[in-house]
Amino acid sequence: MMESVLLRSIVSVAVIGAFFVLAKGLARSRLLRIRSELKEASDITNPDGSARLIYFWSPLCAQCPAQERHIQRARVLIQEQQSDFRVEKINAVEDRDLARTYHVFTLPTTVQIDASGELIAVNSGLTPAATIVNQFTREPAEVEA
Amino acid sequence: MKNVRRIDRTALKFNQMAIVVFLLAGFIFNERILPLFVAFVMCAGSVIPGLSLFKQFYALVLRPAGIMKAEVSDESPAPHNFAQLLGGIFLGGGTLLLSTGFQTAGWALTWLVIILAGVNLVFGFCAGCFLYYQLGKFGFFRSQSPEEGRQ
Numbered sequence: 001m002m003e004s005v006l007l008r009s010i011v012s013v014a015v016i017g018a019f020f021v022l023a024k025g026l027a028r029s030r031l032l033r034i035r036s037e038l039k040e041a042s043d044i045t046n047p048d049g050s051a052r053l054i055y056f057w058s059p060l061c062a063q064c065p066a067q068e069r070h071i072q073r074a075r076v077l078i079q080e081q082q083s084d085f086r087v088e089k090i091n092a093v094e095d096r097d098l099a100r101t102y103h104v105f106t107l108p109t110t111v112q113i114d115a116s117g118e119l120i121a122v123n124s125g126l127t128p129a130a131t132i133v134n135q136f137t138r139e140p141a142e143v144e145a
Numbered sequence: 146m147k148n149v150r151r152i153d154r155t156a157l158k159f160n161q162m163a164i165v166v167f168l169l170a171g172f173i174f175n176e177r178i179l180p181l182f183v184a185f186v187m188c189a190g191s192v193i194p195g196l197s198l199f200k201q202f203y204a205l206v207l208r209p210a211g212i213m214k215a216e217v218s219d220e221s222p223a224p225h226n227f228a229q230l231l232g233g234i235f236l237g238g239g240t241l242l243l244s245t246g247f248q249t250a251g252w253a254l255t256w257l258v259i260i261l262a263g264v265n266l267v268f269g270f271c272a273g274c275f276l277y278y279q280l281g282k283f284g285f286f287r288s289q290s291p292e293e294g295r296q
Contacts, residue, residue: 008173019260023268062224062274066154069218106275126269 027122034103035119050084051136054111056092056099061107063126071110074132084115085136112136154216156200157225159207161266163199164232168259172252180255181240187233191226228265228273232258 055071057064071087078085092099092107102111102122110127112120112135121135164183171179190197207213239254261272 004175005173008175012169012173015256016263023264058278060224060278062220062222062277063269063271065220066218106270107278124270125265126271128269 030103031119031122034122038101038119049115050086051115052086052088052113053132053136054088054090054102054113056090056102056104056107056109056111058091058093058107060093064108067108067110067126070127070129070132073129074136077129077133078136081137083136150221151217151219152222152225153204154218155208155213156203156215158266159203159213160197160199160229161262163202164262165259165266168236168255168262172255172259177240177243177251180236180243180251183258184233184236184240187229187236191230191233197229224271224274224277227277228271231273231276232261 053071053074055067057067075085075087090098092104092109099109102109104124106124108126110121110123110132112123112132114120114136123131123135164187167179167183171177171183186196186198190200195201203213208215235254236258239251239258241251242248242254243251265271
């Protein structure tokens with residue numbers, strides 16, 4: 001009995017661990033793919049001197065009101081650091097082309113672009129304010145000489 | 146007069162946590178009664194809120210005791226109820242498989258619900274809400290803003 005419980009506990013930890021590793025890997029791979037696709041679309045990543053958060057929502061999205069509160073909270077925290085931060089709110093149902101460009105498959109989705117126009121993150125699902133702030137304050141990728 | 150719908154997001158999170166804990170316990174101790182119990186709570190609770198036992202425990206015990214704090218949000222509960230009902234149906238199917246001797250398939254369905262509830266809890270990704278949105282694009286659900294009241 002105890003051996004069975006121990007074995008099942010190990011299986012549980014292994015399954016949960018494997019899932020997290022897979023999820024992180026898929027998210028990273030998706031981000032790199034979107035980043036390489038966007039490099040060809042200069043109008044999207046054209047830097048204008050300020051970081052951007054593109055927020056995809058729709059009237060059908062249950063979690064979007066909560067996401068908006070997190071975005072507002074993140075905006076306050078980032079502005080306290082005296083940084084410029086622009087939020088673009090996009091209805092994913094009306095602007096399907098843009099949603100497709102960023103591979104939006106669920107709502108809410110938030111896309112973070114830094115001041116140099118580099119895509120930092122694509123968050124699928126409800127993203128807390130702390131995560132938005134952490135992603136915003138990440139150092140941009142080093143530029144090779 | 147507008148009827149604003151509100152939900153408590155802490156209740157949702159506690160519900161997801163309880164689902165994960167009970168189902169994991171069921172798997173680890175090989176107790177089929179636990180997935181059956183959770184399936185009942187999920188299915189019945191999405192239709193009759195009073196039968197959502199985990200949320201009731203939070204509302205009647207944890208919140209009044211100050212152990213957990215409410216996070217009220219102006220949003221429709223419909224997609225969350227849909228997600229819960231969907232999970233309950235999967236789990237009901239898993240329990241049926243367990244009862245008829247199909248252990249691997251039964252626990253696999255149970256694990257699907259564990260992972261989907263866990264993903265919602267940890268990453269904020271609601272699989273049921275995702276389906277609700279995808280089906281809504283094809284006109285299966287009408288838009289439910291917080292201002293719409295239930296008939």
